[in-house]
Amino acid sequence: MNANANINESKKKGRPVYLDYQATTPMDPRVVEAMAPFFGDKFGNPHSRNHFYGWEAEEAVEKARRQIADLIGTEEREIVFTSGATESNNLGIKGITRFHKENKNHIVTMATEHKCVLEACAASTRAEARRRLDEKRNENKRIDRTWLPQ
């Protein structure tokens, strides 16, 4: 839905004009339509390997995986479904830092990242590094190359 249509639509319904699309956006009717069958007959568990209901649900999950891989130009096997971006950011940052904790010990981020990125970085960092990060954050709001490890 474009902004003009939204404003006209809202005026007609007597609802406030919605201009907070960064917080969340209206659901596309095609999405609602795509979801509908899974609230009806197609209710299976995609991990049910023994029957039709499971296969049908698995097929839907794999179709979505292909669509998302195509959207960002990557491989299907590189897509891990999560509960949302907060979980993705937490999983990515904590997962990688934990995996590399022996040989790589720097995290570089920006003060302007989303709170869930900063929090996940902080949780993956030792107290000393966290203190230095906070100091840098306070003295300079933009990326400074000299912060990077030499």
Added chain:
Amino acid sequence: MGMKNPVYMDHNATTAVRPEARDAVALALALTGNPSSVHGSGRTARRLVEDARDAVAALVGAEPAWVVFTSGGTEANNLALRVLPKRAPILCSAVEHASVLSVMDGIVEIPVDGDGVVDLGALEALLAGEDTPALVSVMLANNETGVLQPVADVAALAHEHGALIHCDAVQAAGKMAIDFRALGCDLMSLSAHKIGGPSGVGALVVTSGVEGDLALIPMLRGGGQERGRRAGTENVPGIAGFGAAARAAREGLTDFARLGRWRERIENRLRQHADSRVYGFGAPRLANTSCLTMPGVEAETQVIQFDLAGVAVSAGAACSSGKVEPSRVLAAMGVDANEAATAIRVSLGWNTTEDDADKFVEAWIQVYGQAQAHAA
């Protein structure tokens, strides 16, 4: 493949979405609003979330403030086990779900008896041997056998020894009345799709007592949603559907209990035809679940034959990816591996009809007859 919509007898894997839940999801999908936004749209979304929190709390007799919405039962179980400082001992029954047993290394297993009921004497001895506060995690109902655990007794023992008690009630919720306070639990896991809600949403119920002295260690950090216990924009349609399903499931508890009669009839009729063994038969069980053997016929063969006959059943829990693995639950109950390999799980649900139950019995007798003829 059989007909388009086979008779579904695998409701413990997931169950059909209840119409009430479907309507609540549809309503939420039509709204735009982030519950954290202070404008009108945000407040509407917030109301849906809080209304669902009330309904979920009511389903298990807990305070709404104790409900932390998660992405499902697995996340709730993972989060629950992070309630203690690192390296505090965690004791779990040997028949717990993989989302409890595989959360961390060093979990101590509490043995179960032949019916799959946790051994309270063994638990007491284990608790007496620990000098730091432990967490005890025992499920209310088992997913494979439906066997109920004496959670109130487990909780009393745990508290006597200064331990906390977490109860995985994912399979029990909506299938029997649950009173969180009377059970004496500190933490409880729930899942929406097992009670006729949408998938991708669940809850961890945590008493304020636990939060007071031992804070939950969040897995997801970020925007501070769910009072800092679980970050991430709330899944509003999912949560609204969970709330509606919780309400419908609570109202349907009496109807659900009636499934026990059909389950009993299934078991009785099968045993007239064969020496079928029902696991956990000697213990209290959920009304809807039966884990039973077809003598001499591998579960893999059975599920293929059942599929051809138009009946969907499960060979073990629907959780391990790939091939059917020997049931850890049955092994913990001391069942011989060869015998366990002939067991399937039948689970009825809120929309199961008497006709479905009869069709399953007919299919079972047919599949068994074919196998007998084949073996002869």
